[in-house]
Amino acid sequence: MSADRPFIVPRNRAMITLSVMLATTMQAIDTTIANVALPHMQGAMAATQDQISWVLTSYIVSAAIMTPPTGFLAARFGRKRLFIGAVSGFIIASMLAGASANLGQLVFFRLMQGAFGASLVPLSQAVLLDVYPRHQHGRAIAIWGVGVMIGPVLGPTLGGWLTETFSWRWVFYINLPVGLMAIAGLSLFVKRTYRQKKLPFDWMGFALLSLSIGALQMMLDRGQSQDWFFAYEIIIEAVLALLCLYLFIVHIMTTKRPFLDPVMFKDRNLSMGLGFMFLIGIIFLSTMAILPPFLQTLKGWPVVLTGMVLAPRGLGLMLGMLVMGRLAERYDARLLIAGGMVIIAISLYAMSRFTLDVSATDIIWTGFTQGLGLGAVFVPMGVITFATLDEKYRTEATALFSLVRNIGSSIGVSISFALLARNIQINHAELSAHITPYNPLVSAMALDQPGGLLRLGLLDAQITQQAALIGYLNDFRFMMAIAIFAAPLILLLRAPNKKGG
Secondary structure, three states: OOOOOOOOOOOOHHHHHHHHHHHHHHHHHHOOOOOOOHHHHHHHHOOOHHHHOHHHHHHHHHHHHHOOOHHHHHHHHOHHHHHHHHHHHHHHHHHHHHOOOOHHHHHHHHHHHHHHHOOHHHHHHHHHHHHOOHHHHHHHHHHHHHHHHHHHHHHHHHHHHHHHHOOOOHHHHOHHHHHHHHHHHHHHHOOOOOOOOOOOOOHHHHHHHHHHHHHHHHHHHHOOOOOHHHOHHHHHHHHHHHHHHHHHHHHHHHOOOOOOOHHHHHOHHHHHHHHHHHHHHHHHHHHHHHHHHHHHHHOOOOHHHHHHHHHHHHHHHHHHHHHHHHHOOOOOHHHHHHHHHHHHHHHHHHHOOOOOOOOHHHHHHHHHHHHHHHHHHHHHHHHHHOOOOOHHHHHHHHHHHHHHHHHHHHHHHHHHHHHHHHHHHHHHHHHHOOOOOOOHHHHOOOOOOOOHHHHHHHHHHHHHHHHHHHHHHHHHHHHHHHHHHHHHHHHHOOOOOOOOO
C-alpha cells in the first residue's frame, strides 16, 4: 500500500489475526512437541538412537529447504490459496505421521509436515503486516511473535502430557482440531491476493539454495554424534553447503529472473535486520537446550521441577513482546532493541556465575529476565527490518527472516553442545593434573590405604562434576559475547518515519 493512500482497516481484522495465529502456533509447537515423545517412538518402532533422531531431523531439514520459496509460491498461487493449502497439507501429514506403522513411514510423513509447515510462519507475518497500518506494525509483530516463540516453550510440556495421558501418536493428532479452525478462519476472513499465473520459477537457484541449507542442517544435526570434522561425512556436508551457497549468490546476481531478487538486499534495514536476527537466533534456543541437562544432570532435579523453573522464561518472552508491541509504535525501535540487548547480556552474565548451589529462584529470575530481553528485541527488530522495504518484497523477506532465525538457532545449539563437550574434557584434564602424590590434600586422603580406590572414584566424580560446571558457564559466557558483539549493529539501522494511520 502506498504511503499517500489512507490505510483502510479490514473488516474482521480480529478474526484474521486469530486464524493466522492458530496456524502459526500449530507449526511452532510442532517443532519441539515430538522431542519428549522420542523414547516412546523409539520403543514402538524398534529403532536405534541414531535412527529415531531422524524424526526430528527430517522435519527441520524439510522446513528449512521449503521456507525460501514461500514468496514465489504466494505470488504464483495467491497468498490465501497457499495458506489454506499449507495448513491442509500439514494436517494430513500430521494424521499420517500419527498412524505410521514403521519408522520409514514416520520419517517420510515428518518430511511432509516440514515441507507444508515451512510457509505458515512467513505467511502469517506477511498477512498481519498487511492488515495493520504501518504505525501499528509493532503490535502486529508482537502478536505474531508470541505465537512463534511460545511454541518451543509449550511444545515439550504439551508433548509430555499427551504422551503420558494418551500415547505418542497424539502429539500429531492434536493438530487436527487446531488446523480445522485455522482453515475455517482463513477461508472466511482472509482476502484473496493477485496471482501472477505466468511467473517463471528459478529451478537452478532453488536447487542450489536447497542443497546448501540441507547440507548445513545435516552437518549441524549429525556433527556431535559423528565427532565433527574428524568424520568425512561432516567435511563433505560442510564443503557442499559452502560451495552451493557461493554458486547460489553468483547465480542470483547474474540471472535475469532470480529465485530471490538481490535488489531487496539493497535495503539496509533488511540486510542488517537479517544479520541481527541470525545472531539473536544463536542465543534464543541455546539456553533452553543446555539448561535442562545442567539442572537434571548436575543438580539432580526431577523433570517436573526443571520444567517449572524454566517456564517463567516463556512468560517473560510474552510480556516483553506485548509491552514492546505498544512501545514500538511510539519510540525509536533502535533504542528499544538496545535496551533489550542490555537485559539479555545482564541475564547471561548472571548465569555465567552460577554454582552447584544455585537456587530455583536464581534460575527463575534469570530465565524471566532473559525472556523479557528477547521479547524486547524481537518486536522492534521485526518492525524496523521491514520499515523501509518495498511491500512487493514483503513475503520473500518474511520468509528469509524466519529462515535466518532458525538457522541461527540450529547453529547456536550445535556450537553450545560442541563447546560443552570439548570444555568438559579440557577442564577434566586440567583439574586432574593436580591429583598427584605430591599434593598434600591428595596425600591426606591416603589413596594407597584400604578403601583408597573408592575414595579415588569419589574424587574423580567430583572433578567431573566441576569440569562440567565450568563447561556450562563457558557456554553462557559465549552467548553473552554474542549479545555484546551484536549490539553495535543497531547503529547501522535507519529509523523509520513515524506516521499515524
